Amino acid sequence: MTRGRVAYAGAIHEAYPHGDGVRLADGRLCREEDVVWLAPIEIGTIFALGLNYADHARELQFAKQEAPLVFLKGPGTVIGHRGVTRRPREVAFMHYECELAVVIGRTTARNVPREHAMDHVAGYMIANDYAIRDYLENYYRPNLRVKNRDGGTVLGPWFVDAADVPDVGNLELRTYVNGTLRQRGNTRDLITDVPALIEYLSGFMTLAAGDVILTGTPRGTVNVDAGDEIVCEIDGLGRLVNTLAPDAVFGRE
């Protein structure tokens, strides 16, 4: 099953794909642009992976890590499909990151071995995990000023049940900037794959339903500017749209 969460006519609704638009749980049909898209689920802890595609790690000139490079995000950074993200004027390099987002579906996953890891996956979403490289400092890198900015983690448009994704180890990811394909990769190139990530994280902490793992991004991250439309696609999960807006839109001079 594929579902999203939208605000429409004064309430928040579960929504399902219907032609070019959506069908709300109460039966109303709406155009995609007439609803406000929220993150498809109520989100718990957000994990994100850095340098988890060999080609992207090479692009950034990093050697292989001894342990997965994991960091955490807070709830305030999340926005939905068709949202607007601020692109500060003062920075030289802000880039998108198209990522497979894995949603945990069972409470108290602790010490889950690789062979049982996929039993704990409820489904998948697309994430666009923006970063501003100008703000990188070498302490707990990448720190929250780079990776946990308001509006900097775009999720959606849909949550797709795991049962509807036959092989999560072979999904193509694509990012288009103003219609031009700029990033392309495949989840088969993940350095630490989905079962291994669940095994690793549950080995030192308890995962719970609603926790989300953003699995990292492949090569092809380029600077984007205010006014750009960034579209992230993953096979079978849809098409996640975001627009960058200048400081002035956010009341900053």
Add this chain to the structure above:
Amino acid sequence: MFALSDHLLHLEGEALPREMDAQAVRCLLAGGLACRAPVTGAVYGTLLNDRASLDALGEAMHAPPYGAPPEAPILYVKPRNTLAGHRAQIEVPAEAPGIEVGVSLGIVLGRTATRVSEAHALEYVAGYTTVADLSLPHASVYRPAVRFRARDRFCVIGPALVAKRHVATPDRLELTARVTGQRDFTANTASFVRGASRLIADVTDFMTLSPGDILTLGAPHGVPIAHAGEQAIVAVGGFAALHLSFVDTAQSREALR
């Protein structure tokens, strides 16, 4: 938003937290009751905000992998599995040399704070609490320390949330930690690089803090290390102290049985 006029305490076994005065808090705790964390918002920790921590890194800050001293606040998330309250039992992993008991002031937000100025920052604060921000010791702070800082019950909060009106200033509070058999550790929030107002202003410039969220001022340098079988008592200012006990993996399994 939420406002608080006195002390908020969430006793273990009760459905919701209760507001009460300081004397009631002490009476209840004297009976040995355990608590949950008084609030359950997002918790953001702050690294290297104590001058002594920066001094300890010293010249290393100018060498690889750091290259330069930090400019912006260095933050990390304490996720929901880490939250625990007064009298929490914390498991010490078999392979660990112990657990650092990072005593910190927890700044609890009462209003949504986005782009708040330093001058107005404290208007967004509901109150303060003690945070025992636990971590496995790790010498390098180059990469995020999730496996050292985000273990279950590694963020012990409380016992109470203390209303802002009871705290004259967050920037002159004593931080204490006492681990069984060790000398008392003390520090003071007066020695921090960013005080509470400056920290709130710098953080909310790029990320919103919501009511019930906690931003820690950060643990001071040189906090004690606790081992399985030991207890710790940590406190901020005159707040009722937070009690923790540390167990090994076998004791932890026994407790869960």
